Amino acid sequence: MGQAIHHSENRGTRIEYAGHSFLHIKHLESLNIEDVKNHSAVIIETRDLDYVRMIVSRIRGNIAPDIYLKPIFLQSRNSINDLVLENLVDGRISNLDKVASLVELVEENLNRVQDLTFANSISFEAQMITKMITLMYTKDQKSLLPIPYIYSSINFAYPLLSVNFSETDEHAVLNILDIAESEGLFRSEYYDRIYLCNQCSSSHLSYREVCPKCSSSNTKSDDIIHHFPCGYVGPMQDFKNEIDDKLDCPKCNKRLRHIGVDYDKPSVIHECKNCSHTFQDFFVNAKCLSCGSDRSVEQLKSKIIKSYFLTKKGESAAIKGFVTTTKDIDEIFGTIKFDTFKTMLKYEIERLKQTEGSSNICAIYIRNSSLVYSKLGSTLQKGLLKDLISVIRSNIRSSDVISFVSSSTIILSMNEIPNKISNKIMGNMVRLLEELIASTFKKLDVQFEYKVVALDHHKPYEEHITELTIDFI
Ligand SMILES: [Zn+2]
Numbered sequence: 001m002g003q004a005i006h007h008s009e010n011r012g013t014r015i016e017y018a019g020h021s022f023l024h025i026k027h028l029e030s031l032n033i034e035d036v037k038n039h040s041a042v043i044i045e046t047r048d049l050d051y052v053r054m055i056v057s058r059i060r061g062n063i064a065p066d067i068y069l070k071p072i073f074l075q076s077r078n079s080i081n082d083l084v085l086e087n088l089v090d091g092r093i094s095n096l097d098k099v100a101s102l103v104e105l106v107e108e109n110l111n112r113v114q115d116l117t118f119a120n121s122i123s124f125e126a127q128m129i130t131k132m133i134t135l136m137y138t139k140d141q142k143s144l145l146p147i148p149y150i151y152s153s154i155n156f157a158y159p160l161l162s163v164n165f166s167e168t169d170e171h172a173v174l175n176i177l178d179i180a181e182s183e184g185l186f187r188s189e190y191y192d193r194i195y196l197c198n199q200c201s202s203s204h205l206s207y208r209e210v211c212p213k214c215s216s217s218n219t220k221s222d223d224i225i226h227h228f229p230c231g232y233v234g235p236m237q238d239f240k241n242e243i244d245d246k247l248d249c250p251k252c253n254k255r256l257r258h259i260g261v262d263y264d265k266p267s268v269i270h271e272c273k274n275c276s277h278t279f280q281d282f283f284v285n286a287k288c289l290s291c292g293s294d295r296s297v298e299q300l301k302s303k304i305i306k307s308y309f310l311t312k313k314g315e316s317a318a319i320k321g322f323v324t325t326t327k328d329i330d331e332i333f334g335t336i337k338f339d340t341f342k343t344m345l346k347y348e349i350e351r352l353k354q355t356e357g358s359s360n361i362c363a364i365y366i367r368n369s370s371l372v373y374s375k376l377g378s379t380l381q382k383g384l385l386k387d388l389i390s391v392i393r394s395n396i397r398s399s400d401v402i403s404f405v406s407s408s409t410i411i412l413s414m415n416e417i418p419n420k421i422s423n424k425i426m427g428n429m430v431r432l433l434e435e436l437i438a439s440t441f442k443k444l445d446v447q448f449e450y451k452v453v454a455l456d457h458h459k460p461y462e463e464h465i466t467e468l469t470i471d472f473i
């Protein structure tokens with residue numbers, strides 16, 4: 001500890017303190033985003049929030065973990081009145097003399113980042129989920145709550161996720177959160193409902209009551225009056241006179257006295273000033289302020305806004321690395337869903353009770369999958385998995401099925417084959433896979449393992465799967 005040392009550079013100033021380097025970005029100073037990697041944390045001088053939002057979005061919206069996970073502090077004498085910005089940063093100091101107070105937070109962040117394993121995700125959705133859960137892990141944040149926000153095109157921001165999207169694409173966060181929840185990484189609670197434009201998915205809508213005939217909002221309304229003594233019913237306009245503000249019945253010419261006694265206002269009538277149509281009930285239209293579309297509210301897309309809470313599975317996915325969503329795996333040709341695999345296994349075990357057959361389930365496990373996936377981009381990863389599946393497919397019978405348990409574990413059935421032979425086929429198959437990898441990807445060392453479990457009709461299918469994958473997951 002001791003004196004903070006300041007080094008001025010072209011862009012930003014480096015402040016060294018207690019073995020840490022802080023990148024200090026002054027108001028309106030340009031930022032070389034790659035430079036963020038060389039520092040333990042970033043401090044942004046906060047004079048104008050638009051500028052701060054821009055810098056913070058560039059850091060948090062980056063795809064490199066050593067940029068988007070970097071602690072960010074605002075330097076401001078006053079508190080920041082923006083919940084979204086507050087959620088995106090890690091704290092505030094009133095002036096640079098207070099740098100010492102940040103050291104503990106920065107070190108805690110560094111420790112947490114060290115727990116994480118990074119793997120290139122196989123799809124955009126998986127990549128966004130990874131960013132979101134790793135940020136939550138390093139910030140020790142367990143919940144992802146929607147914040148009403150005028151800068152959001154869907155009116156609510158989930159800061160750690162929304163920061164990755166431009167205004168026109170922001171509705172995609174809802175889809176990604178749905179996927180993350182269905183993967184079991186989050187549980188959710190209902191918060192509110194929003195409506196999105198059916199053309200551009202913006203929620204910046206202006207609602208108006210309009211004429212059902214011509215959709216004009218230029219209308220006037222009048223009370224309907226029912227005169228009890230003579231039974232006449234008509235708009236209030238017909239009862240008005242030019243001399244005073246009293247009302248006279250146009251049919252029987254009597255002066256109206258007390259509402260509820262000699263007359264009543266049973267309803268309202270509307271008249272369109274554009275097409276002169278008169279009507280009792282308005283239509284309600286929503287005009288989209290983003291694309292200009294103006295349609296009936298019935299055509300809007302209704303979406304539920306939820307609060308999300310990280311599950312144990314979500315936390316462990318942050319630590320181990322989250323590579324694929326179930327949907328990504330489902331898209332690999334020649335495989336079936338894991339749930340379908342389980343159902344088929346159940347039936348096979350039932351069948352074995354009747355016959356004296358010998359069937360097996362087998363697993364192939366990529367021991368160093370995180371390392372492998374982090375070396376390959378998402379297109380190559382999908383290519384690798386496709387290649388593996390086609391090799392496996394050509395070595396088993398067409399009646400056997402293949403599925404993914406996770407992005408590192410492939411499971412398959414080998415029915416009506418002695419266990420010894422299954423083991424032999426698997427051994428040969430893994431050798432073929434290793435050859436394929438060696439010829440396709442130079443210098444990529446993929447470590448495979450395999451296991452075969454003979455089906456025993458005295459045991460439930462879950463037990464077989466556990467026995468098969470226990471060493472692999
Ligand atoms: Zn009209």
Ligand SMILES: [Zn+2]
Binds near residue numbers: 229230250251
């Ligand atoms: Zn009357």
Ligand SMILES: [Zn+2]
Binds near residue numbers: 198288289290292
């Ligand atoms: Zn629109």
